[in-house]
Amino acid sequence: MDDSRLREIPFHKETIYEGSILHVEKWQVTCPNGHSAPREIVVHKGAAAVVPVYEDGTTLLVRQHRVSVDRVTLEIPAGKLDRADEDPLDCAVRELEEETGLTAERMTLLTSVLTTPGFCTEKIAIYLAQGLSQGSTHPDEDEFLDLVRMPLDEAVDRIMRGDIRDGKTICGLLMAREVLSRQRAQA
């Protein structure tokens, strides 16, 4: 398809705020109709997340407080890339091990989700982790979290009840279940 009718082309980028995590830019773009328009963009270096699934069909979620929304959330293990060019798989392996103590024999990329592309560059690569072995956890010093193990089907029920609301977690759990059910259908 011809996308030139849709495409916005940036011709100027200016840094508005350079924080320790957030980097905010103002872009000027040329719209398909030739007009120019401003776009405020949060530049994020990206992240990786993991849906660990045990042989018995359970998964392991992280219970933590998110001050942005003042809620305790249930989320799949995840963390930011160290650098924008870090391989997300390396990040996923590290975060899984740090937050849960798990190592995996098999890591399968489920997707790389665009969390909120209207104003943010963030992509989160989400992996399905299988063939799990337990080691010890060592979370970051300023991370406070609980681990909650539950059947994947129960996690899906919690999504449908509105009890699990984190975007990457909904995507990861529902896609993991779809992959596993397609694998079973083929077996």
Add this chain to the structure above:
Amino acid sequence: MDDSRLREIPFHKETIYEGSILHVEKWQVTCPNGHSAPREIVVHKGAAAVVPVYEDGTTLLVRQHRVSVDRVTLEIPAGKLDRADEDPLDCAVRELEEETGLTAERMTLLTSVLTTPGFCTEKIAIYLAQGLSQGSTHPDEDEFLDLVRMPLDEAVDRIMRGDIRDGKTICGLLMAREVLSRQRAQA
């Protein structure tokens, strides 16, 4: 469960950037161990999105360019709330009508997704729209988009192939399919 072991409590908030769309704040929080720490937060007034599903099992997606990720994306119809206290259902009805020309007899809340709660307050309420009637579209002047109708099952296949990557869209389509399959199982 006792969440005080997890909870971060903000004691200071400072505006860093006040843009036309983005509002960025720096919060100082007290961590569960008593230490204080900074949190950079994008304050967003929220949005609403809609998964329209026709009687024949097809859905309608919006094809548009997202300059933040320089990609043409397939997304469910969506838009920002007019005000932080707008009822997301009113916003969903308006955006569905503006972007697709559709009105719906039934709107069912699927969830309110936290798009990226690590640094952003954004919530997107996602509705399943059924009993659809077609009117004319009238998108915003600076919105350039195509409409693509396809079976919901094909949209799910596109998610699994990594062709649909927008977070709210993955959540909305997979949750809509789950609701419809549970409805069929009960019928």
